[in-house]
Amino acid sequence: MKKIFSLITFVLLFSLFIPAASADGFIHIYDKDMWNLFNEEQQFSAINYKDGFQNMILTVDTGEELKGEKAVWIFPVPAKPDKTVINIVKGFPQLMGYDVEDKADESISDVFMAMRATQVYTFTVLFLTMGRMGSFGKGVEGIEGVTVYGSIEKMGLTTELVSAMDGSSLTNYINSKGLTLTVDSKSILDEYAGQEYSFVISWISDIEKFKQEQGKIERSYRGMWTGNSIGVFITFPTEKIYYPLKPTSVYGSKRVPAVIYVLDYVEPELYDGIKTDTEINYFFENRLSASEELRDFFVGYEKKPSTYYTRDGQEQGFTVKDVKYTKIKVNPPSKYLTQDLWMEVSTPLKVKAADFANKFGLLYGLIFFILCSCLASLFSGMIVFRDRPISKFKFALFGLWNFLTLIGFSIAAYISKIDLKFIQSQEIQKSDVSFGKIITRALLIVLVIPILFLFLFTGSFRYWGFEMIIPMVIMYAITSAFIAPFVWGYYKNRKIMKFIILFTVLFIILTIISQIFLSLII
Structure with missing residues (x-):
């Protein structure tokens, strides 16, 4: 017809x-x-x-x-x-709805930003990023x-x-x-x-x-x-x-x-x-x-x-x-x-994926958080304790402590004595450095951060004025409280501290790779 x-x-x-x-x-x-x-x-x-x-x-x-x-x-x-x-x-x-694919990108970004926030030290970067949208x-x-x-x-x-x-x-x-x-x-x-x-x-x-x-x-x-x-x-x-x-x-x-x-x-x-x-x-x-x-x-x-x-x-x-x-x-x-x-x-496949990302952000966020945490813990254990046999399952499972943020993860690493219980060795690393020296070194290390922050965001020290003192003091105090335990841990048990530092670095890298991967397929 x-x-x-x-x-x-x-x-x-x-x-x-x-x-x-x-x-x-x-x-x-x-x-x-x-x-x-x-x-x-x-x-x-x-x-x-x-x-x-x-x-x-x-x-x-x-x-x-x-x-x-x-x-x-x-x-x-x-x-x-x-x-x-x-x-x-x-x-x-x-019609004033949201673009499904743009919203998915935003949702993915928010989910992985929340993941990286568990590392605590990323709060400053996240705050600055949120202030610029x-x-x-x-x-x-x-x-x-x-x-x-x-x-x-x-x-x-x-x-x-x-x-x-x-x-x-x-x-x-x-x-x-x-x-x-x-x-x-x-x-x-x-x-x-x-x-x-x-x-x-x-x-x-x-x-x-x-x-x-x-x-x-x-x-x-x-x-x-x-x-x-x-x-x-x-x-x-x-x-x-x-x-x-x-x-x-x-x-x-x-x-x-x-x-x-x-x-x-x-x-x-x-x-x-x-x-x-x-x-x-x-x-x-x-x-x-x-x-x-x-x-x-x-x-x-x-x-x-x-x-x-x-x-x-x-x-x-x-x-x-x-x-x-x-x-x-x-x-x-x-x-x-x-x-x-x-x-x-x-419905195109990419739109279906974007819809899923928008509706189930908590679900896939949880899955990727567990995956990145366990892999980062496993890889860190394999690298730091590479000279000794390790329990890969225990190290991978230990990554779940990251749910308590990097601070909880670090405390658990020392309390659990992973350098003894997760490896086949009874060797214990001890440090003769006094507590006072550890704190002094921590304060000196922390001093670099406010100075670096000032230089990066002003481009020069010429614009430094009295009004910058209070913000710098506050930043110094917060950073000191956060960094000091890690410096102490480094001198008391360097293997565990190396494990913690490598874990957080690998965790950040894995979340970035995962975010890029999701963005490409959605």
């Missing part, structure tokens, strides 16, 4: 100083006695595909003020005319080969759903509206008409009157007021999700971005002309609010009544939860838009 396509035509008005959107069709403005192809700057489209039916809202941004007497926008959408439902709606779904059928009077299936008039717009037997019939119909198409526009429409396509044509007879009647339907969308946001809402059956790109090719070398939001995760079928200039991102929104005007668009979602806030006040609306959606931005030179865009509901 041949596919029958519906061509939907309508006009979207935006304020003089506010940018707008369109790329799925072309706009003609009638000014005085001629029709001119009107510049489109960008297009927004929202799609909800459920049970074989596509619900689509289309808005257009002309990027300039409409100053003619009439305006018409034409673009194709796949459906049979007797199964297509059209409407005109105010507003656009305010219905139908009827009748012929059109006087025009053969054209059938009007439906008509709707709302908010100053008139929309008709028609079918044409051939390109000539469609051209005559458009001429009856006082519109003469450009050669390029006509050739594109002829291709659809020649395949028994249907068309929906929307127009405004008086733009100035329309703007006065509509007023300012301003709404906030990602921090920008988008002005008179009025769109065409279409519902039609289709086996795949569809988006019309081909009609925009009439703009030649001009880039007219198409920003498409599809509820659920989808994979578009990109052809060579648009692959390099297409961005695809996947988002998740925990709670989405919308006005009652958009209720039919969110078919298939559980909707709970709520208050919907607008710039001018509040009105009755609804909320839906756990919304997955895909953002597709197509922005090649218009002449490369030689085909329309088709999409299928499918």
Whole structure:
């Protein structure tokens, strides 16, 4: 069975100083006695595909003020005319979820940052890092080969759903509206008409009157007021999700971005002309609010009544939860838009992995923490006590003491006497260095850290002033309290202290490698 396509035509008005959107069709403005192809700057489209039916809202941004007497926008959408439902709606779904893959990177970073925080001395680095982030059928009077299936008039717009037997019939119909198409526009429409396509044509007879009647339907969308946001809402059956790109090719070398939001995760079928200039991102929104005007668009979602806030006040609306959606931005030179865009509901493997990372951060964080701790302890034991046989199992299991931070791990190492119980040797290392000398050496070693910190973050000692004394003293005291036990341990039992130092170094390295590995596969 041949596919029958519906061509939907309508006009979207935006304020003089506010940018707008369109790329799925072309706009003609009638000014005085001629029709001119009107510049489109960008297009927004929202799609909800459920049970074989596509619900689509289309808005257009002309990027300039409409100053003619009439305006018409034409673009194709796949459906049979007797199964297509059209409407005109105010507003656009305010989708403000988080990017799933970006969130996964952030989640992974947070998880491994928390791991490294168990080493205590990393707190300073972490602190500094965090501080920087219905139908009827009748012929059109006087025009053969054209059938009007439906008509709707709302908010100053008139929309008709028609079918044409051939390109000539469609051209005559458009001429009856006082519109003469450009050669390029006509050739594109002829291709659809020649395949028994249907068309929906929307127009405004008086733009100035329309703007006065509509007023300012301003709404906030990602921090920008988008002005008179009025769109065409279409519902039609289709086996795949569809988006019309081909009609925009009439703009030649001009880039007219198409920003498409599809509820659920989808994979578009990109052809060579648009692959390099297409961005695809996947988002998740925990709670989405919308006005009652958009209720039919969110078919298939559980909707709970709520208050919907607008710039001018509040009105009755609804909320839906756990919304997955895909953002597709197509922005090649218009002449490369030689085909329309088709999409299928499918979740890419990398998005599944990112979803897992976002939902189960605690689980995989725990797994990697145990793995890195046990491996670091095992490798440290094998290296430090390499001259004697060791119990690899005991050293690996000992890494679990890292749950008590590096301090707990160190205390456990001395109390457990790992140099005796984990190896086949009774040799004990003792130091004759007095406690006083150990403390003196520790304080001298610690003195280097505040000085190094000052130099690294000021680049010079020239800017050192009185106001730096108190912070340096505090840092010196904290560092001394932390370093002194390790210096004491080093002089009392160097083997164990070497084991502890090597453990923390290897643990940090392993967490970095693990983080890079996860980031690459997600």
